Amino acid sequence: VQGKESAGVTPALWSSRFVFIMAAVGSAVGLGNIWKFPYITGQNGGGAFVLVYLICIAIIGIPIMMSEVMLGRRGGKSPIGTMGAVAAAEGRSRNWAGVGIMATLAAFLILSFYSVIAGWTMPYIVEAAKGGFAGIAAEDSGAMFGGLLASPGQLLLWHSVFMGLTVLVSAGGVKHGLERAVSWLMPALFVLLLILVGYAMTTGHFGEALVFLFRPDFSSLTAESILVALGHAFFTLSLASGAMMAYGAYLKKDVSIARTSFTVAIMDVCVALLAGLAIFPVVFAHGLQPGEGPGLIFVTLPVAFGQMPGGGFFATLFFVLLLFAAWTSSISMLESLVRFLEEKGVGRVKAAVGGGLAAWLVGITTVLSLNLWSDFAPLAMFERFEGKTLFDIYDYLTANIMMPLGALLTAIFVGWVMKPEHSAAELGGQWHALWHAVVRYVTPIGVLVIFYFNLF
Ligand code: ILE
Structure with missing residues (x-):
């Protein structure tokens, strides 16, 4: 199915693993x-949630990542094209393209x-560079963040700049630019997070954060938390x-593909855990609320930077890296x-600009749900969506419904529809049997059980 024949598209392959x-x-x-x-x-109570998240990464996330990379390489097209082509090559309906859609x-x-x-990072870069976080108190940091959210104009400005940046790289082709950027970016981000964790150790509340993150208290775990962890x-x-x-x-x-997927997942988890270790000691040291919500890092980190020697510099660097x-x-x-x-048949530049523009337009509704429309809960008639703004709904719909559903269908496809010889040809012998058993049984059952307990 190595079809690279599609209209005018000649994707260059990555130059190395x-x-x-x-x-x-x-x-x-x-x-x-x-x-x-x-x-x-x-928001979900710490340790038990973290544990479930780690389990989900290990037994559902990594096998699905292997499946997706494998399908992508086999199909060689857009996800929609790939799903249709691979299904057809298996003698099945092209409607599997629906998973790609x-x-x-x-x-x-x-x-x-x-x-x-992502736009929020930019006013924070400006503020950090001006030295605005020096000695800032938690309340003032909260007020600063609140001020940003209350301003649709500011949010729209930074949203537009960020979408512009996204389209810029996308229009030039992802391979170009990405290769070089990411190879220094990730190490730098890592180092900076380590510095932040180092600072967090000096707050006197590091132990408390460790307990919060790693001592599971299952009484705080609800069916919804498990779904959130999965999503x-x-x-x-x-x-x-x-x-x-x-x-x-x-x-x-x-x-x-197996080794590569492990590497990616492990690096991803490390960054998340480091972020947690950097943030929660500060939260506890300043009496902030762990369940504060989407503003958490934007309220806590300025306080941490504000007290650190060289904080202005590190803060600027941190938000740039973010x-x-x-x-x-x-x-x-x-x-x-x-x-x-x-x-x-659409040219790459046109496609990137058109796609970006459409996403930018929809993004405006998120901008508004943070201020003018913050009381607008369009799905409030369903208990689950009570008090959820449009932004909350996009988040819920994608992470908690579309992604688990998409992964479920992908698992069914690679586990039950695709011939094992074909997946083995891509994945290599060593991992294939284990992977196949997992995507056949563990992943689908896991996702279905979590869905079931959330619906009933
Ligand atoms: N995986 C990325 C993240 O964690 C993006 C998620 C792509 C949509 O931020």
Whole structure:
């Protein structure tokens, strides 16, 4: 099925395994690790949630990542094209392309709000560079963040800049630029997180944070928390959004998909845990609320930087790196749509601009749900969506419904529809049997059970 014949598209392959890992890590590591993981951990009670998240990554996320990269490499097209082509090659209905359509749609919706959140990093860079965090108290930091959210104009401005940056790279082709950017970005981010963790150790509340993050208290675990943990495993690894499938299409034949997927997942988890270790000691030291919500890192980190020697410098660097991490993720969210449009004969530049513009428009509704529309809960008639703004709904719909559903269908496809010889040809002997058993049974049953307990 190595069809690279699609209209005018000649994707260059990644030049090495290292480059693919960098691109995949660039996609995986983003706001999900540094912004979302800490705040949902705080909202869902800590340790037990973290444990479930780690289990979901290990037994559901990694096998699905292997599946998506494998399918992508086999199909060699956009996720929509790939699913249709691989299914047809198995003698099955091309309607399996629906899995690709849902992934592309999820990625589009995510991109729309991701860009708004990523935009927050830019006023923080400006503020940090001006030395605005020096000695800042927790209340003032909270007020500063509140001020940003209350301003639709500011949010729109930064959302527009961020979407522009995303389109810029996407239009030039992801391979170009990404290779070089990510290989220094990820190590730098890592080092900076370590410095932050080092600071967090001096707050006197590090032990408390360790207990919060790693001592499971199962009484705080609800069926919904488990679903959130599952959804986050997909979100943070960029699964069920076409990203890994699209990037897999550019992967050389001789690269081990299993080893590569492990590496990416481990790096992704490390960044998230480091972010948690950097943030929660500060939360406890300043009497902030772990369950504070999406503003958590934007309220806590300025306080930490404000007290650290050289804090202005480190804060600036941190928010710059966060911006870059979000950037290398957002371009992967646009990739499946752009590749699909390319296959339909639209030029890459047009496809990137068109896709980005549409996501930007939808993103405006997220901007508004943070202020003018903050009381607008369009699905309030359903108990589950009570008090949820449009932004909350996009987040819930993508991470908690579309991604688990997409992953479930992917598992069914590779576990039950695709012939094992075909997946073995891509995955190599060593891991194949274990992987196959997992995607056949563990993944589908796991996702179904979690869905079941959330519905009934
Ligand atoms: N995986 C990335 C993150 O965790 C993005 C998620 C692509 C949509 O931020």
